[in-house]
Amino acid sequence: MTDPAARARELDAQDALAAYRSEFLPMDPVAAYLDGNSLGRPLKASADALDTLVRQQWATRLIQGWTDEWMDWPEQTGDTVARVCLGAAAGQTIVADSTTVMLYKLARAAVAARPDRHKIVLDRDNFPTDRYVLEGISRECGLELVWIETDPDEGAHPEQVAAVLDDDVALVVLSHVAYRSAWLADAQAITRLAHDHGALMLWDLCHSVGAVPMQLDDWDVDFAVGCTYKYLNGGPGAPAFGYVNQRLLGEAYQPIQGWMGRHDPFLMEQGYVAAQGIRSFVSGTPPIVGMVPLRASLEVIERAGVEAIRAKSVALTQFVIETVDSWGEPAGGPVRIASPRNADRRGGHVTLCRNDFRAVNDRLWRESVIPDFREPDGIRIGLSPLSTSFAEVAHSLDVLRGQLG
Ligand SMILES: *Cc1c(COP(=O)(O)O)cnc(C)c1O
DSSP states (O other), X not given: OOOHHHHHHHHHHHOTTGGGGGXXXXXXXXXXXXXXXXXXXXXXXXXXXXXHIIIIIIIIXXXXXXXXXXXXXXXXXXXHHIIIIIOOOTTSEEEESOHHHHHHHHHXXXXXXXXXXXXXXXXXXXXXXXXXXXXXXXXXXXXXXXXXXXXXXXXXXXXXXXXXXXXXXXXXXXXXXXXXXXXXOOHHHHHHHHHHTTOEEEEEOTTTTTTSOOOTTTXXXXXXXXXXXXXXXXXXXXXXXXXXXXXXXXXXXXXXXXXXXXXXXXXXXXXXXXXXXXXXXXXXXXXXXXXXXXXXXXXXXXXXXXXXXXXXXXXXXXXXHHHHHHXXXXXXXXXXXXXXXXXXXXXXXXXXXXXXXXXXHHHHHHTTEEOEEETTTEXXXXXXXXXXXXXXXXXXXXXXXXXXX
């Protein structure tokens, strides 16, 4: 490889999405941000939209805001997520709750829709909240957890899922992109396998939504859940989204029966009667403030297009891998690339491992280069295509290289 800084200048010059960087608020004194897959950077449009919400809609419309438009935001914003990012038709997606709570609601709805089955399939390296939520559901509903032992540098392969499926499996829960390795699961093939055994499939899209194109309707996915504060730039604690295939609306019911998911909530009636359609997956008052930056960001992502975002994402991760490969055997020992080398199986980040990387990560933060550290020895280089330049990545890797004593 030619000098990484020179290569980065070339790649930035060819970058069709380069102009989008100026739509984000400045981040100085941070020199390089490699965590857009964990907390996306704020857009200028989000700051403006929040100001408008507070000063105009909230301040002057007050409670009328609910009937003006806020009441419909869970479905309306969900439909936008579906159209822009999920490859899903309207009427199947809502924005509400946190990912953890939404995952619980959808997984409970799924197992309740398969009452004669007794197993949930999951993998050992899924994100902690996914494992913990399913452990709780297993205890609560008396279901057995069937663990797939995934390679931490990869993730669930279709053959591994096939090996544990049988006609007693109610639900399979996996991440589309693994939070540690960035393994991109073959969601279509795995969904088909689950269906061949009569099981339901729930995909966690936290690390793929907004970075990897998907076709939930065509893949016939049953349920999906995802974050909006990672690649969707919704801001700290922004609400989650949940997708329920329309086939299952009217068959699958979530467990947190709040007034906002009831048919005609303002009748304040006795007895819960689920609302029609995806609205029945809402529980309480919609997090309006939390949806404002997300709505602004979805407008930008739609303009850029997820296909173009994915193309840049692949180029960014490829650039990281090529640069690290060009180091050969640095002082202190080789850096291991703990992410798939095959771009078709790789999401939007690259994890680099070495046994001293916890200390190295601390030193990078002191240099205003901000990746994140993942136990036990991984520095995760997250690359959010709309806000990250190749020069920023080249600088970060140069600083990292300088720390490899
Ligand atoms: C980030 C992430 C979550 C986060 O859940 P919260 O309820 O928002 O804290 C869940 N699952 C996966 C796979 C994630 O990457």
